[in-house]
Amino acid sequence: MAMMCSTPAAELQGDRIRKVALSLFVAQGYQAVSLRNLAINVGIQAGSLYSHIESKQCLLFELISMHEAGLLQVLKKRLLHTNAVAGIEDYVASYLRFIFMGLQSVTLSQRECGGLNEQQQDYVRGLRESQQQILLGILAEGISQRVFFVNAPDVAAQAIITMLNGVYIWYGMELPSKRAKIIAHYQSMVCQLLGRNSA
Structure with missing residues (x-):
């Protein structure tokens, strides 16, 4: 699975990442969305994404x-x-x-x-x-x-x-x-x- 953490706070953040990623992938196209762009729209540092996802492709798969x-x-x-x-x-x-x-x-x-x-x-x-x-x-x-x-x-x-x-x-x-x-x-x-x- 793409989401890595299992604490309540991490699950809430994971839900937000999925929601934002879905909107961006549909609006801009999967290939056009960078993890940096995703992190900015979520409101976190790009490096923090890896506490929640394995990769952009794994997120798409999820x-x-x-x-x-x-x-x-x-x-x-x-x-x-x-x-x-x-x-x-x-x-x-x-x-x-x-x-x-x-x-x-x-x-x-x-x-x-x-x-x-x-x-x-x-x-x-x-x-x-x-x-x-x-x-x-x-x-x-x-x-x-x-x-x-x-x-x-x-x-x-x-x-x-x-x-x-x-x-x-x-x-x-x-x-x-x-x-x-x-x-x-x-x-x-x-x-x-x-x-x-x-x-």
Whole structure:
């Protein structure tokens, strides 16, 4: 993990470092942000950062992996449904609600994953594949129930996840004021993609 200290004060400082780093990495780009610049914005000496982080890359990895792991946990907790249409609508709603709570985090995860080393990228890829497996399970249920008509579930799942992640492109850093309407719109689009009208 990137954060080194474990005292309450250090944890508070670590939270501030993560928050400031997230804003800077999104606004300026990961490569453009130096540790000196980060320290200035946090309000500490550059050398003091190493009491809290191993490296800038480890900090990036922590921010991205926290986002992807958090999303996975939300999707795992989705309600069980007896029909796949309700399941896909719940998946879409849960995914988007999580993104709306952290548009900066999804922006960073989508833009800056290339800044991670190979091992870190593999870990993030594993989290994303687990998110996709949950979706594939819903699609398999829908195909079995004859409510979804998809010839290539893997391709459909990738298209759906790309569509959901694309919310940050359309809305940027502004928290949408009509989230329920946006969620309903995406639910309808996904159901149409699967050959089914939303409930």
